[in-house]
Amino acid sequence: MSIFSKLYHKIDERFQINDLISFMKKKEVPLYRGTIWYYFGGITLLLFIIQVVTGILLLLYYKGSADIAFESVQFISAKVKFGWLIRSIHSWSANLMVLAAFIHMFSVFFTKAYRKPRELSWYSGFILLVLAMGFGFTGYLLPWNELSLFATKVGTDITKTIPFVGEYIMNILRGGEEVTGATLSRFFGFHVALLPGIFIFFLAAHLIFIQRQGMAAPEDWDEMSDKKKINIPFFPNFMMRDLLIWLIIINVLSILAVFFPWELGKKAEELAPAPAGIKPEWYFLFMFQTLKLIPAKLSVIDGEVFGVMMFGLAGLFWFLIPFWDRKTPRGKKWYWINYLGIFVIIFILVFTIIGFIT
Amino acid sequence: MAEDNFFQEKQTRRDFLNYILGFSFFALLSAVLYPIFLYLKPPKAQEVDVSNLKIAKTTEIENGSSKMFKIGNKPGILIRTNEGEFKAFSAVCTHLDCTVQYKKDENLIWCACHNGRYDLNGKNISGPPPAPLTPYNITVQKDEIFVSK
8 A cells, every 4th residue: 555545544534535535426517518618617716716826925015005005016026036927917817717707607697507406606606706896996906006096986986876875885995085095905905804705705605506516407408318418527527627727727827927917007196187098997897888978967867876776786687687587387498588698798798899999 | 270371471581581682682783883883984084274275386387288286185176278367176077086187189177087078167068077076266366376165
């Protein structure tokens, strides 16, 4: 017996690892043309792990205070060995993570994987996406540059449109009436302590659900003949495929981070006007562009309030899909829910593109 | 019968204790949450008196140009029109709190964030801003420009 198998045996004796492995071996993954969508959850997870690691590394040098935050990021990028790389990976990985999460969400939507018994996976996943966008929004301010200052002004000002408590929430987010150094301190705290704490809880739940319930088979899986149904075990077959994809993603990430290093921009100044051509991060761009097109007044209410309310309602509607999309009787297919999904994708794409080119 | 009564009495006593316990739990919860809610909201920054703020010299600013200044905790904008008239406004866009700028080529005030436009009287003329910019009073003494709210 080699030393490893001895060690394994000793651990297995105490923790019954064999049970765990046989459980994972029993779990099967349907192999069909839609199998590729199963990888995006794992990709999001990998990018999140990279965020945690690079984030901790950045914490070693970053200083979360308005008068030195910009300089500390400059120091990381210019003086610290490979500091530019760590920062660039953190920024790129953040963006790819949101992208992967969006793809993951839409694939779940179109394969109807949110239906019973997986409603809680959908809810927890949606909350994770919102938290990820919260990470993006708070992290964006931390280098304390011109663009991030105005993005934060606009983003936090929007909370004022929430009835009754809006003003209070804005004050809590900003740490005062205005976006100042107090806001930076708070966002730093949200970004490295509050959000990770909440995120880990929902992530753990999300992962436990998927391990417990297994992958959702495609809609017509039950009607297919056994010959056509091909399943592969999750462990080790699917996991090996997952790892291979992770390797590819790490390569893509390295290429992006090295050849397109993330810019730092100009230090934020209290009095400087908003620079021309200012834009938020791409995943807020479609909302930004829509708000830009809504007129100032729509009869009695402000265009802004209307726009924000519409996005709020649409988000809630989307979140609650498992509630209102019931399985239809056999033989009847509800296409409109697919059309709705396609409409949402086209809306997001069109407004994102308009936002980019104008 | 007596047993029944005894049983009932015991039940109500237990109910009463549960009620007290539940009540004290909420009391404890609010005693914990109340200070936290207040703690979250930062103390109000002291309002700076801006009755007469010296912001620039007339010689500093040419016709058709502008200067940013700080009034209280907010940015303000001083504009000298092409005709040589001075105007001062709060530079906070009424749309979403961005900082506006003077656009010389179009001779108006512009917010880059969402393409909002104001004329040189501060009136919102196009784009999303719902209200005009807050104007400030200007007094010129010798060659010094003062603004007040």
